[in-house]
Amino acid sequence: MKPSTPFSLQPHNSFALDCFTDRFIEINQLADLEQLTQLSDESFYILGEGSNTLFLESQAPTIIKMDLKGITVNETDDAYVLNVAAGENWHNLVCYCLEKGINGLENLALIPGSVGAAPVQNIGAYGVEFADVCYSVNYYDFTNKQMLELSKAQCQFGYRDSIFKHQYKNKGIITSVTLRLPKVWQPKLSYQGLSDLVPPITAQVIFQQVVAMRSAKLPDPKKIANAGSFFKNPIVSKMQYQQLSQQYGKVPHYPQAEGNIKLAAGWLIEQAGLKGYQQGDVGVHKNQALVLVNYGGGTGDELSQLALFVQQQVQEKFNVNIVPEVRLISHNGEIDFLS
Numbered sequence: 001m002k003p004s005t006p007f008s009l010q011p012h013n014s015f016a017l018d019c020f021t022d023r024f025i026e027i028n029q030l031a032d033l034e035q036l037t038q039l040s041d042e043s044f045y046i047l048g049e050g051s052n053t054l055f056l057e058s059q060a061p062t063i064i065k066m067d068l069k070g071i072t073v074n075e076t077d078d079a080y081v082l083n084v085a086a087g088e089n090w091h092n093l094v095c096y097c098l099e100k101g102i103n104g105l106e107n108l109a110l111i112p113g114s115v116g117a118a119p120v121q122n123i124g125a126y127g128v129e130f131a132d133v134c135y136s137v138n139y140y141d142f143t144n145k146q147m148l149e150l151s152k153a154q155c156q157f158g159y160r161d162s163i164f165k166h167q168y169k170n171k172g173i174i175t176s177v178t179l180r181l182p183k184v185w186q187p188k189l190s191y192q193g194l195s196d197l198v199p200p201i202t203a204q205v206i207f208q209q210v211v212a213m214r215s216a217k218l219p220d221p222k223k224i225a226n227a228g229s230f231f232k233n234p235i236v237s238k239m240q241y242q243q244l245s246q247q248y249g250k251v252p253h254y255p256q257a258e259g260n261i262k263l264a265a266g267w268l269i270e271q272a273g274l275k276g277y278q279q280g281d282v283g284v285h286k287n288q289a290l291v292l293v294n295y296g297g298g299t300g301d302e303l304s305q306l307a308l309f310v311q312q313q314v315q316e317k318f319n320v321n322i323v324p325e326v327r328l329i330s331h332n333g334e335i336d337f338l339s
């Protein structure tokens with residue numbers, strides 16, 4: 001625990017927003033957790049590496065920074081079982097596994113952020129989600145001051161969703177995750193860009209291809225501050241999708257198990273004419289319409305006004321509501337909607 005005031009969060013959010021907290025609590029060891037039970041009346045936000053976070057105001061609430069470290073690897077006859085502390089970096093974990101010959105995380109290479117945040121929105125890319133490799137999530141419950149081990153089923157994973165965004169939001173903190181990676185490796189090649197790889201295909205080959213594709217497509221937050229996809233891909237009814245494709249021709253779409261259709265939010269934003277759109281120091285990235293960027297001096301308020309504008313334009317043109325994937329944090333804690 002290391003409270004200090006006022007503490008700059010600029011190095012702790014990938015939008016590089018210049019905001020402050022009066023209380024920055026670092027969790028470096030399990031014993032630090034006990035003190036979090038006293039936070040019940042205080043607005044707070046649990047922060048990993050801030051790569052999916054938009055601080056809306058210059059004042060942030062109390063920040064709990066998860067910094068627990070450590071990776072242990074055990075083996076069963078048919079799988080590697082890893083316990084990884086929440087403060088480890090996700091991409092470093094992917095590299096660590098590949099170096100040890102443990103395959104299965106390669107499609108999830110180069111996703112920024114911490115291991116502890118991975119279950120929260122069930123990170124996913126190139127046809128693989130965190131849920132696919134998760135065995136359980138270890139969670140410290142503030143009320144009962146107890147460690148819980150939540151099975152994968154109990155985590156209620158969905159598209160960019162889990163129980164940690166709902167019932168367990170702010171009720172506790174993820175301390176580590178347990179991953180189960182089968183020793184018999186099955187490459188996941190369904191995604192465009194991987195399906196045309198030429199044999200021999202190894203996890204290392206997939207890793208390199210994913211890194212190359214991501215580096216070409218997505219702006220590096222260290223060069224242009226951003227938080228990746230700002231909006232979730234919206235899911236609409238089959239009827240609405242059919243109406244849209246009658247009106248607009250070929251609409252990129254992904255059929256869902258229950259008959260609904262997922263649309264590409266980036267395509268909708270681009271078709272609304274907003275790719276490369278700029279308002280002062282913030283804008284829609286010129287190559288990747290789903291990514292909002294801070295060119296340097298932007299503020300959280302400017303980014304949220306831009307996001308609202310994008311949302312309204314898409315709604316007007318397509319009658320489709322796109323909602324932020326990025327977490328919106330006011331001085332009072334998290335809020336659910338842009339306003």
Ligand SMILES: Cc1cc2nc3c(=O)[nH]c(=O)nc-3n(C[C@H](O)[C@H](O)[C@H](O)COP(=O)(O)OP(=O)(O)OC[C@H]3O[C@@H](n4cnc5c(N)ncnc54)[C@H](O)[C@@H]3O)c2cc1C
Binds near residue numbers: 046047112221
């Ligand atoms: C360039 C770029 C590309 C990206 N690409 C992808 C992608 O391909 N796929 C994808 O899914 N995401 C992507 N993202 C989003 C981001 O990488 C993920 O959301 C990541 O999991 C965020 O990790 P973080 O530690 O930075 O989380 P933060 O932004 O710090 O926090 C995110 C959420 O997790 C909660 N949280 C964090 N740690 C804990 C904990 N220990 N216990 C409980 N709650 C916690 C926070 O309270 C918050 O609600 C991208 C982001 C960027 C900048």
